[in-house]
Amino acid sequence: MEPISKASLSSIPTCYATVSVGTPDHDLKDKLKAIAYAGFEGIELGFPDLLAFASKRASRDVGPQEFDILCNYGLQINRMCKELRLTIVMLQPLANFEGWTPQSEERKDAFKRAKGSIRIMEAVGTDMLQVGSSDAPISIAQDVAVADLKELADLLAAHNFRLAYENWCWSTHAPDWTHVWDIVKQVDKPNIGLCLDTFQTAGGEWADPTTKSGLLESRGSREKMEERFHESLKSLAATIPPEKIYILQISDAYKPIEPLDPTPDESGLRPRGRWSSCLRPVPFDGGYLPVVDVAKAVLETGFRDWFSIEVFDGGPDGQDQDWKDMPAYTKKAWKSFDRFRDEVVNVINA
Template identity: 35%
Template structure:
């Protein structure tokens, strides 16, 4: 398929800041997005506003309603995410509880008419996770096999977070995908998380790791040489801001309970090409390896996390949707992408109704 533009729902503003799913879907449609990665936080916010005492029933109602909202705007729900802190748990009772939650997520996925659930690499403290990589692999085989038994089957995208406890490099995630060896278990390649681990160091004076350029070149050479593009289920393209001072104690984004890269990720991601806002990662070089080297085609998501999402300013969803669409046009031009035509126009959202039961 040609490349198609998506964005993560949370990237258009946090619901805790008053940015509703309806408003976010409207601006996504307006700015030509083809699809949405639905963040569970947005689904839960709708569920909490529905009548009823049993939260799972409310979540299912919310999932059906959000699907209708997306369907009315011509938006595909690409995935449901993030299914957090799953693989490698030392507490096997906690592992079983997560499996129970996953079975409910299968119901949510069916209601949303999506076949993908995203699993980020676990970033719980090392004291809570097994040092044996085979434990994580067997856990992920288990979810893949459960997904294959669904009708229709559920796929999983596994993503290496640059602050992950046991898996923080795309190479680690690729090794895991190969070891799991299931047709429904693949990669999400995220330009931020690739560069954020081997190129960037927000806690340093330079904002960069030693030998960062060489590390990036060697990494993308490996990427082009060993990754089977058929196992890349979708791609997230995003950059990040170079900080004026190191993210250490005393910095406004410092959080003693978070790795520096995690705090930086939550506050400072930027869209592709936003150099005027301080973007400095080698995202173009990594994107070339993905789109021209691997010849990836499919869903491309602009997964932003930034402090702006938490502002209560009513213009936040419109601003972020516009910036993401501008970044997409630049990416298409720079990478010479073959793309599906945009879905939205201002006229096309007029008259779209909210489903019954959506607050």
């Protein structure tokens, strides 16, 4: 394995999620220009941004399953990215895909969305689809989830596409990296791998937005919790082959000013999901998660592929950002990322 040094990390390609600057109301071309201006080489194309782009250009609300129209506008996005020399690394996210009851309307809808996503991937020119571990309020049998993901992997393989499976830390069946890795191993297809995320790992195994301390108090003392967390990271570094990690997303989290209600909200979203949606800044900008430790573990596998900034920064109080200057924000994100690489090296050499 290549030693982890500043030089080795400087060659890692970098991308930025379009949903992590501005809002869907901001023109996508302006978002792309801000990302390119900051120095990023690629993007994760967020489905909400595709919808908003199509709706603005069509002068009407375009529905999420109007795939003919979405593909037409996807071709335009492809051209814009080529002009800005941005690679479209991944389309994201396909949510609540796996685990539905066979023959159910929900399962039919999930595969309709998946097949439409494949068409969009062809149009925009990307080969990777992000699937988040389901947070649907149903009991999901692992063998059903595995079967669904196998079928999706086969659909993607027909186009030489890949499936990046991510543990969402509020998922009802696969919140930790160990869960999604176990599922990926059982799917056992060459075109399925992991989308790992510093927030999802540290936010699920180290932190808890429903406690006053912001820490995972259910695992005993802080000392015991830290010990279990770092044992998990050691296991990650020793267990996952680097070729089975497709991308590492980077973000931190603010500790909520007041602990979040531990019960789901009116939409059914669990507290970590609410935390994720608006309290995720770039590293070194007010967050408190041990994100450098997570990145160190991922790099110790030998992984040297895409790093991506995926943040949802509503400030410490979770309110909307002032997006008057998107290039300034993406430039700040780049500086944070550059410091992030230095800190990873410092931790390794300590």
